[in-house]
Amino acid sequence: MKYKPLGNPFYQQPTLKLAQSLLGKLLVNETVEGVTSGWIVETEAYIGPDDRAAHSFGNRRTPRTEIMFGPAGMTYTYVMHTHCLVNVVSGEVDHPEAVLIRALEPHDGVDLMYKRRDKITKQRDLTNGPGKLTKALGITNNDYGHPLTEPPLYIAEGKPPLQISSGPRIGIENSGEARDYPWRYWVTDSIYVSR
Template structure:
């Protein structure tokens, strides 16, 4: 079954499956891409930290209610956040892509960020700026250019670490819910602590 139409998996499971998938953004300046190393699951109607909690509907949230694979872009503190809807139409559950490990277009990403090294894409607002992801990408589909998530060309994490989401204050049990997933040992994970693995936490790539 296709990755985006297989609704037998939970949003938490899909958030882990997305680790190692390749985000690609095509622009006039060039193509940038990176392996997903950090995700957060948002569980829609029941999730006190989700924009769609209680099935809230506003024009800004329109993409959340569309088909699986729909890109949802929103702004937070002037930064844009890249999300993808992962359940069937009308079930507004999505995954936030929090960090990527650059693959192609590293120089272009560094130029856009005005920085080099791990800090170029080790956070959700950083990666969208580095890849020139904009609000024009909101409502598009994850398999259609210019912004795609390639679920076939991928790397496999050796170990996935699970922890509470970041920046979720005053949401009761949802503040500490273990819904953040990271590639253990990867230096591009936001707020990285601990050892950096020589292989950045990957097994050999699989196609």
């Protein structure tokens, strides 16, 4: 294990606070191919049952959303179009909330990230989107339900951001008033933010 994973108490914060606290932390994946990691520079919070943009809106409980009803600090992965996206389960048990990790600043294993992302030539394009970062770090749907407090996929201490910006979430146009909630957070001035 290359770094020390953050413990359970870190994940016991309210979801909007957790989404901001994750900024600057290090997302690490240790695979047989090697270790890749990146500092989290962009997140989006989804506040479960009352949030039209959340998969668990109205307490929708399906095989896909089941993990969100469990304890905070678990991995919620799902496939959207052809991309796997990774979320941190938050909120209390039976309050299905989550934080989407939208973008990273690459740290460990950059060469391996280039190999996994094939035709990418600029480092800033390796992990500047939720589907890009999972490919670069080798995160798949098989990571669903994994506790982020232990390897191989975990979150470690990082470097606190100097300034945090917030605004509406991205790609949720059909979610009524929820599309305007300022629940996307990013490290101000980071060149690795998705857009």
